[in-house]
Amino acid sequence: MKILVVSDIIEPNLYKNFDIQNFRNIDLILSCGDLEPEYLSFMTDRVNAPLYYIKGNHDIRYNDKPPQGCKNIDQKIVTFRGLKILGFEGSRWYNGGINQYTDNQMKMRVFKMFPRIWWHSGVDIVISHAPPRYIGDAEDLCHRGFKSFHYLINHIQPRYFIHGHIHALFNNPAERIRIVKHTQVINAVGHYFLEIHEKQIF
Numbered sequence: 001m002k003i004l005v006v007s008d009i010i011e012p013n014l015y016k017n018f019d020i021q022n023f024r025n026i027d028l029i030l031s032c033g034d035l036e037p038e039y040l041s042f043m044t045d046r047v048n049a050p051l052y053y054i055k056g057n058h059d060i061r062y063n064d065k066p067p068q069g070c071k072n073i074d075q076k077i078v079t080f081r082g083l084k085i086l087g088f089e090g091s092r093w094y095n096g097g098i099n100q101y102t103d104n105q106m107k108m109r110v111f112k113m114f115p116r117i118w119w120h121s122g123v124d125i126v127i128s129h130a131p132p133r134y135i136g137d138a139e140d141l142c143h144r145g146f147k148s149f150h151y152l153i154n155h156i157q158p159r160y161f162i163h164g165h166i167h168a169l170f171n172n173p174a175e176r177i178r179i180v181k182h183t184q185v186i187n188a189v190g191h192y193f194l195e196i197h198e199k200q201i202f
Contacts (some may be wrong), residue, residue: 005029005127027049032056032188038107057090094141
């Protein structure tokens with residue numbers, strides 16, 4: 001299974017210079033926030049793959065104009081071909097805007113999901129806008145990660161925790177990945193291709 005993950009930056013090769021030949025084998029698209037809704041609508045239509053998303057702190061238009069053909073999975077667990085995916089929107093609170101949460105507020109949102117996580121016997125992928133605290137985050141208030149995500153990782157141990165929000169330059173895909181316990185924490189700013197062998201899902 002090949003998953004395209006996008007976040008924060010609209011890339012010409014995925015939009016204005018889009019070439020379907022480069023995306024014929026994509027099975028699923030995940031968005032980690034701060035992207036125009038038209039961008040997501042375009043991708044799911046052109047790639048012809050389902051798109052699940054959560055909102056970032058700059059996604060102020062989504063309530064009035066959500067991306068067409070896409071599914072918001074904030075505080076939801078969805079299953080795709082046996083792969084269980086959980087989403088959390090938003091960034092740390094910094095100016096009172098939309099989709100901003102204090103660490104205690106996010107902690108309550110995480111704890112609220114635990115009965116459903118246990119009901120599903122865990123999850124394979126968590127997507128969020130913000131990273132876990134101290135895992136590739138920054139020290140300004142807006143870009144600090146959430147401490148509560150560590151509790152989630154330590155107790156649920158998803159195979160992948162994928163986020164955006166932290167803009168960085170990477171020379172190769174491996175630089176995006178940090179390992180926490182048994183979880184790969186991946187910065188998907190721009191885009192990232194995640195490949196999962198079908199036999200790893202079950």
